[in-house]
Amino acid sequence: MKIAIIGATGWIGSTIMAEALMRKHHVVAISREANKITQAGVTTHSVDLENGNGLKEALDGVDVVIASIGGRAKGNHGIVAQVAQRLLNDLPSFNAKRLIWVGGGSLEVAPNVQLVSLPDFPNDYKDEAIAQGQALTVFKNTNSTLDWLFVSPAAEIFPGERTGSYRTGGDNLLTDANGDSKISVQDYAVALLDEAEQSTHHSTRIGVAY
Structure with missing residues (x-):
């Protein structure tokens, strides 16, 4: 399979590349x-x-595009929703078959209550999480013909081990028996590549956690 990874030099993007x-x-x-x-x-x-x-030349003939976009490096968080819109608009004409989006921060801890809105959500990651929530809105409101998937990691994503184990859910934050919501970046990459290969979920958002 020919897989394009946008943001391949970033922390998550480089881990996805290694898994691919x-x-x-x-x-x-x-x-x-x-x-x-x-x-x-x-x-x-x-x-x-x-x-x-x-972008068109780079994506020529790819089967799946995995996009790991963030605005932290340049302090330009608006680019996240902007790129989401561009890819939804342009990828169908590039003959790319699928888009899998790396996005977090917008999972719900209660009906209509997002994790990012909680008082103890870390300030260092708030702007980034809000930007991903804006991107999710772009996806949910799109009329693009593209087959897309928005994949949110657990509340805590960390450098760890590749176990190959994970659970998937919907808009609600997944927690374990101790109430923790965690996933290693390696197993998050496993989940993304499994989805790229198996194409299980379509035009929706899923969450991934242990």
Whole structure:
């Protein structure tokens, strides 16, 4: 399978790329800093997502696009919803078959109560979470013909081990028997690649946690 990863040099994006390569997929890595990618067997493209120049050429012939977009590096969180809209608009004409979006912060802890709205939500991640919630709104309101999926990680995503185990849910935050909501970034990547290969969920948001 030919898989494009937008944001491939980021923490989550690079982990997704490693999982895709381990599964022997053909990876197209897209980033502002694509020159930093040195793994064998990866096709790289430097693309400025703010204007989209070069995006069509980079995504030519891919089966699945996995997008890990954030505005933290440049302090431009508005780019998240902007890129979501651009991909929904443009990917059908690029012949890309599917878009899987990395997005968190908007899972609900009660009906119509998002995790990001709680008083103890970390301030360092609030703007990023709000931006992802705005992107989710873009997805939910789209009339694009693209087959998309928005995948939210657990409340806590951390560098850990790849166990291959995880649960999936819907809009509600998944917690374990201790009330914790966690997933390693490695197992989050497993969930994304499983979805890319198996194509189980369509035009919806799912949550992933232990």
